[in-house]
Amino acid sequence: MTDSQRPLVVVLFGGTSGEHQISCATAGGVLASINEEVWQTFAVGISPEGLWVPMPNDPSAYALSDSGGYTVEAGDLRVAILPGTKTLIQYEVDEAGAMIVATVTTIGEIDVVFPLLHGPFGEDGTLQGLLEMSGIRYVGCGVASSAVCQDKYLTKTVLGAAGIDVGEWTTFTRVDWQGDAASCRERIGQLGYPVFVKPTRAGSSLGISKVDGPSELDAAVEEAMSHDPRVIVEAASPGREVECGVLGTADGSLTASAIGEIRVLTEEFYDYESKYFDPNAVALDCPADLPEGVARRIQETALVAFEAVEGEGISRIDFFYNEETGRLILNEINTLPGFTPASLYPTMFGAVGITYPQLVHALIEEAAARPEGLR
Numbered sequence: 001m002t003d004s005q006r007p008l009v010v011v012l013f014g015g016t017s018g019e020h021q022i023s024c025a026t027a028g029g030v031l032a033s034i035n036e037e038v039w040q041t042f043a044v045g046i047s048p049e050g051l052w053v054p055m056p057n058d059p060s061a062y063a064l065s066d067s068g069g070y071t072v073e074a075g076d077l078r079v080a081i082l083p084g085t086k087t088l089i090q091y092e093v094d095e096a097g098a099m100i101v102a103t104v105t106t107i108g109e110i111d112v113v114f115p116l117l118h119g120p121f122g123e124d125g126t127l128q129g130l131l132e133m134s135g136i137r138y139v140g141c142g143v144a145s146s147a148v149c150q151d152k153y154l155t156k157t158v159l160g161a162a163g164i165d166v167g168e169w170t171t172f173t174r175v176d177w178q179g180d181a182a183s184c185r186e187r188i189g190q191l192g193y194p195v196f197v198k199p200t201r202a203g204s205s206l207g208i209s210k211v212d213g214p215s216e217l218d219a220a221v222e223e224a225m226s227h228d229p230r231v232i233v234e235a236a237s238p239g240r241e242v243e244c245g246v247l248g249t250a251d252g253s254l255t256a257s258a259i260g261e262i263r264v265l266t267e268e269f270y271d272y273e274s275k276y277f278d279p280n281a282v283a284l285d286c287p288a289d290l291p292e293g294v295a296r297r298i299q300e301t302a303l304v305a306f307e308a309v310e311g312e313g314i315s316r317i318d319f320f321y322n323e324e325t326g327r328l329i330l331n332e333i334n335t336l337p338g339f340t341p342a343s344l345y346p347t348m349f350g351a352v353g354i355t356y357p358q359l360v361h362a363l364i365e366e367a368a369a370r371p372e373g374l375r
């Protein structure tokens with residue numbers, strides 16, 4: 001079905017996480033930017049229930065609009081990667097969803113998968129593991145770095161060991177909380193209020209509360225535990241919220257972007273509401289208004305952190321910078337940051353002269369150049 005001249009890039013998007021529609025919008029941007037003379041693309045959507053379906057390559061379908069975003073719907077066509085091979089097949093299913101074997105056709109041998117899935121089962125190492133098992137190259141971070149960065153507890157443990165300031169924090173599980181809440185409370189008290197209570201593995205600010213005193217703690221812990229049985233509690237970091245993109249290219253070099261700053265205007269912090277529903281709640285400045293030395297320090301720390309987690313290809317690294325004390329605290333690493341043409345990551349690279357199509361091309365080239373097996 002595909003010609004063998006150009007490498008086959010599978011653009012994989014949608015997915016079962018809450019960020020399905022954002023992922024589709026990203027796919028629109030990426031599909032519009034891939035140079036079809038160099039690569040041949042095949043779009044694969046994952047429906048909200050987790051079914052893999054062939055999708056049109058036309059990028060215009062996937063944009064976010066006022067009426068919401070695009071949702072992948074599973075009709076009677078499916079695609080699959082044959083386990084242990086790079087072969088992408090397509091087939092029809094009957095009304096019960098069972099494969100009609102006579103309809104199976106081979107689409108081609110996959111050269112690179114470009115995963116555009118945010119959150120669990122996309123950004124957390126699970127998809128990366130599936131692809132590794134078949135020896136398929138893919139854009140972005142590998143299994144371990146994806147899994148570590150999706151988990152705020154593991155991120156802080158690894159980066160703290162690498163000498164990066166990750167602030168003051170403590171963690172406990174539902175079992176710890178039920179068994180000995182007093183010692184959990186004591187550890188939290190030692191951080192000093194206010195604190196931020198978070199699920200260790202979520203995203204989009206889901207389940208996160210700012211807690212001003214002990215009386216608000218129980219509700220915040222319950223809320224975080226409704227997303228994840230492990231909770232992390234952090235001392236509030238006073239300061240500016242600044243971010244830096246990292247790009248790893250095929251020649252083995254790493255490039256840091258310009259620094260972006262998020263200024264939260266109406267909400268108390270950059271919560272779910274301000275991220276997705278209230279465009280007036282935040283201002284994004286790029287490049288951020290920072291002395292050159294501070295910007296350089298943020299870039300250098302971002303590169304050290306990316307290497308400490310063994311990042312590959314792409315990540316956006318988020319910090320708090322306190323102007324009064326000069327303290328720079330690393331908050332988190334996003335291994336698949338927002339990547340629509342309007343997102344902060346491409347904007348921060350635009351500010352150092354790297355365009356969105358150049359980013360897309362560089363990321364695919366970096367993936368295509370990877371050796372197979374353990375890296």
Ligand SMILES: Nc1ncnc2c1ncn2[C@@H]1O[C@H](COP(=O)(O)OP(=O)(O)O)[C@@H](O)[C@H]1O
Nearest residue numbers: 196202203204205206234235236237269270332
């Ligand atoms: N320790 C902290 N001090 C101050 N603000 C924080 C702290 N942790 C989180 N926040 C605020 O909450 C937002 C979401 O937290 P974050 O850890 O980035 O979660 P997510 O992974 O959901 O993006 C941040 O962008 C910031 O505005």
Ligand SMILES: [Mg+2]
Nearest residue numbers: 204205318332
């Ligand atoms: Mg964040």
